Amino acid sequence: MRILALLIFFLFLFPDSVFAALSLSLEGIPGEIDSDREFTGNVSLTCSNCGDSYLRGAFFSPGATDYFGYTQNDAGDWVNASNPKTIYFHLPPVESSWSGQLKFKFDQEKATGNYQFKVMRYTSSGSKSGETNLFSVNVITPVTPTTTASPTLSPISSPTSSPSPSPTATKTVTQTPTKAPTQFQTSVNPSTKTVASTPSTPSTTPSPTNKEIVGIDILSSSDSASPSSEVTSPPPLIAGKGDSRQISPLTLFGIIATTMALLSLVFWRLRKLTRLDRVK
Numbered sequence: 001m002r003i004l005a006l007l008i009f010f011l012f013l014f015p016d017s018v019f020a021a022l023s024l025s026l027e028g029i030p031g032e033i034d035s036d037r038e039f040t041g042n043v044s045l046t047c048s049n050c051g052d053s054y055l056r057g058a059f060f061s062p063g064a065t066d067y068f069g070y071t072q073n074d075a076g077d078w079v080n081a082s083n084p085k086t087i088y089f090h091l092p093p094v095e096s097s098w099s100g101q102l103k104f105k106f107d108q109e110k111a112t113g114n115y116q117f118k119v120m121r122y123t124s125s126g127s128k129s130g131e132t133n134l135f136s137v138n139v140i141t142p143v144t145p146t147t148t149a150s151p152t153l154s155p156i157s158s159p160t161s162s163p164s165p166s167p168t169a170t171k172t173v174t175q176t177p178t179k180a181p182t183q184f185q186t187s188v189n190p191s192t193k194t195v196a197s198t199p200s201t202p203s204t205t206p207s208p209t210n211k212e213i214v215g216i217d218i219l220s221s222s223d224s225a226s227p228s229s230e231v232t233s234p235p236p237l238i239a240g241k242g243d244s245r246q247i248s249p250l251t252l253f254g255i256i257a258t259t260m261a262l263l264s265l266v267f268w269r270l271r272k273l274t275r276l277d278r279v280k
Helices: 002-013 015-019 249-279
Strands: 022-027 032-034 038-047 053-060 070-072 089-091 097-105 113-122 128-131 135-140 183-189 194-200
Touching: 022 113, 022 128, 038 053, 038 113, 053 070, 053 097
Parallel strands: 032 135
Antiparallel strands: 022 038, 038 097, 053 089, 053 113, 070 097, 113 128, 113 135, 183 194
């Protein structure tokens, strides 16, 4: 009875160690890491009918049992506490084996140097049940790269071509010469007793300012004059200097009017003399 009671006690106290053959291994741990960088490791668990497992990665100095370091659990949280053990990476019961990749980080509050690293398995009761092989890891302080400022190339501005002004069309006003008034030259033919007016082109030289004097001498005849008496024709116009002269339109109009009046007077005298001859 005592032996049976002992068997039942060990069954409830150490169920995994009594009925399970357990093997835990670790691979892929780098030999040197930066103290502020995370790293990964490949973990394999072989266990027949194992219960819940809680896996933790741990740094420790050789010969010491003071474990530290961060492990990312199945919820994605980084944990570093010693208790409870159930806060670490939870692995449900497996029938035979399991393998996966876990993430770990160094605790930067600790001094850098050479450490041992391993992964341990805990049960739901918090007791340790298995661990992996050891890895020697050199933890170093990360070197902050010194950035050298490279010379900044200033862009060379290309000359901007200024638009040349377009020629502006200038309106040219052409003046039409004003036609000068036509001037007339008046001449009296003594034989025919007529006055002729011919147009003359204005000369570029100034016209003489001397006024032309026209002398007209009319023969007066008495009532007893014979029909054979002739009326003396008016003498020719006295010209100024030169054979041609320039007169204004107003002077020309006066000359023509005077000439017509004189001619009318001459014709009237002739008609009167002719009537007197007929009466006699």
